[in-house]
Amino acid sequence: MKKTMIKVALAGSMLFSGVFGQVVVTNAAAPKPAATAAPVVRDNLSSYGLKKDIELPVTVTAGGVSYTLEKIMIMETKSAAAQALIKKYGYAGKKKYFIWTKITIANNSKAVVQQTSKDLSDKWRLIFETDAIKSMPALKTDVVNSKDALWDWKLAPGQKLSTFEAYGYDGPFNLFLVSVGIKGNNEYKFVVPQVK
Incomplete structure (x- = not known):
């Protein structure tokens, strides 16, 4: 019984890590919005x-x-x-x-x-x-x-x-x-x- 609980806990931990890792990877790979250059002011x-x-x-x-x-x-x-x-x-x-x-x-x-x-x-x-x-x-x-x-x-x-x-x-x-x-x-x- 203890072995089964350890396996379930280990599987849950791996599943959580996999999902969390995927979220982190997804966020890291998301492109950042391009910075818009300020317009050059040439006169007033x-x-x-x-x-x-x-x-x-x-x-x-x-x-x-x-x-x-x-x-x-x-x-x-x-x-x-x-x-x-x-x-x-x-x-x-x-x-x-x-x-x-x-x-x-x-x-x-x-x-x-x-x-x-x-x-x-x-x-x-x-x-x-x-x-x-x-x-x-x-x-x-x-x-x-x-x-x-x-x-x-x-x-x-x-x-x-x-x-x-x-x-x-x-x-x-x-x-x-x-x-x-x-x-x-x-x-x-x-x-x-x-x-x-």
């Missing part, structure tokens, strides 16, 4: 009433130079985010809005292209109704081709640079276009057309 233009016709990044090419606006964030200059950038790079921050951009510029021409003391002309402009004004990063003015906060830059033929650039702006937000002008060659793209 809609916060200022600007409805895009085209999505960023936007590339404009003129005179063998391409300018790609990767990201743009408009902030009140007095905001904590703007103040952090202003202090970090030494911007003046005197306009109502502080505009932070991520850009890529590429020289596909056969000549050096630059914006230094040798050539002070603006090569690209951001226009909302009037021009946004480039802000000088006082703590980076001696760095040519800074990847943190652009001021002076110089690109040899075939050279490319990804960096950040700041602007100040006081005007209204009625449109948004990116304009590139290199040695008399001018091109532009409306990201946001004129608000009617």
